[in-house]
Amino acid sequence: MTSLFDLTDETVLVTGGAGLIGSAICDAIDAHGGTVVVADLDGEGGRALDSAARVVETDVTDEADVQTAVDVTVEEFGGLDVLVNAAYPRNDRYGRRYEDVAIDDWRDNVDRHLAGCYVPTYYATREMVDSGGGSVVNFGSIYGVQAPDFTVYEGTDMTSPVEYAATKGGIINLTRYLASYLGPAGVRVNAVSPGGVFDDQDEQFVDAYERRTPMGRMATPEDVAGAVVYLASDAASYVTGQNLVVDGGWTIS
Numbered sequence: 001m002t003s004l005f006d007l008t009d010e011t012v013l014v015t016g017g018a019g020l021i022g023s024a025i026c027d028a029i030d031a032h033g034g035t036v037v038v039a040d041l042d043g044e045g046g047r048a049l050d051s052a053a054r055v056v057e058t059d060v061t062d063e064a065d066v067q068t069a070v071d072v073t074v075e076e077f078g079g080l081d082v083l084v085n086a087a088y089p090r091n092d093r094y095g096r097r098y099e100d101v102a103i104d105d106w107r108d109n110v111d112r113h114l115a116g117c118y119v120p121t122y123y124a125t126r127e128m129v130d131s132g133g134g135s136v137v138n139f140g141s142i143y144g145v146q147a148p149d150f151t152v153y154e155g156t157d158m159t160s161p162v163e164y165a166a167t168k169g170g171i172i173n174l175t176r177y178l179a180s181y182l183g184p185a186g187v188r189v190n191a192v193s194p195g196g197v198f199d200d201q202d203e204q205f206v207d208a209y210e211r212r213t214p215m216g217r218m219a220t221p222e223d224v225a226g227a228v229v230y231l232a233s234d235a236a237s238y239v240t241g242q243n244l245v246v247d248g249g250w251t252i253s
């Protein structure tokens with residue numbers, strides 16, 4: 001019997017495929033038989049992945065770039081079945097504390113992040129509707145469903161940026177809108193909302209984060225990739241508009 005999680009014959013466009021989580025997603029999709037096309041600003045990072053069948057250097061906020069990535073996918077691989085929006089666009093002033101964020105930067109970063117999800121979704125779902133269906137996996141965050149616990153950043157230079165709350169909350173509800181609108185066309189739209197992924201952050205932060213998390217550890221990129229495979233595959237054939245939280249229990253307490 002074929003596994004419900006099998007992605008053979010599925011062509012999957014992964015934005016941000018060269019990133020921390022994106023590269024684990026590419027590997028997991030490839031391991032389940034899917035064909036991976038990476039759309040990332042970082043073409044070199046994408047080309048370093050054995051799991052990427054094709055890399056299209058793309059700015060996901062740019063319509064022409066995104067159209068090219070979708071066209072290349074369809075022309076070279078015969079269709080586009082799944083879009084994973086794992087890019088994380090932000091400007092170089094992103095990450096400051098609330099009182100230090102200039103309004104123009106707030107506008108710019110909210111726009112980049114939302115457009116970086118919306119533009120690929122718009123062009124990919126046009127293709128999916130024409131071909132009879134497909135699946136989109138967006139990226140929310142625990143901080144798209146609840147307020148940050150700022151105590152975990154105490155004693156470090158880190159924070160959770162204010163733009164993040166606005167964009168992640170927006171992406172989760174955009175997911176519901178699109179699932180409702182595109183359901184009749186056979187396009188499923190879901191989100192994955194990870195908790196903090198370990199990336200050699202400040203030790204004090206990691207300790208505090210782990211103490212606050214029921215499972216006692218931060219996420220790995222692979223923890224998150226499993227949820228994406230599930231939502232992309234037939235195992236989730238009747239699942240749409242959902243936000244799958246992958247956080248070791250962070251949001252339950």
Ligand SMILES: NC(=O)c1ccc[n+]([C@@H]2O[C@H](COP(=O)([O-])OP(=O)(O)OC[C@H]3O[C@@H](n4cnc5c(N)ncnc54)[C@H](O)[C@@H]3O)[C@@H](O)[C@H]2O)c1
Binds near residue numbers: 058086196
């Ligand atoms: N890392 C975490 O702890 C965490 C937690 C919750 C949610 N998330 C979400 O997961 C997603 C992936 O995060 P990550 O940690 O892998 O980020 P990352 O910074 O490691 O990777 C992001 C990737 O996006 C690419 N990118 C940035 N701007 C782009 C643009 N304009 N066009 C095309 N590509 C662009 C980068 O080149 C990079 O490869 C994001 O939506 C992020 O908000 C991450």
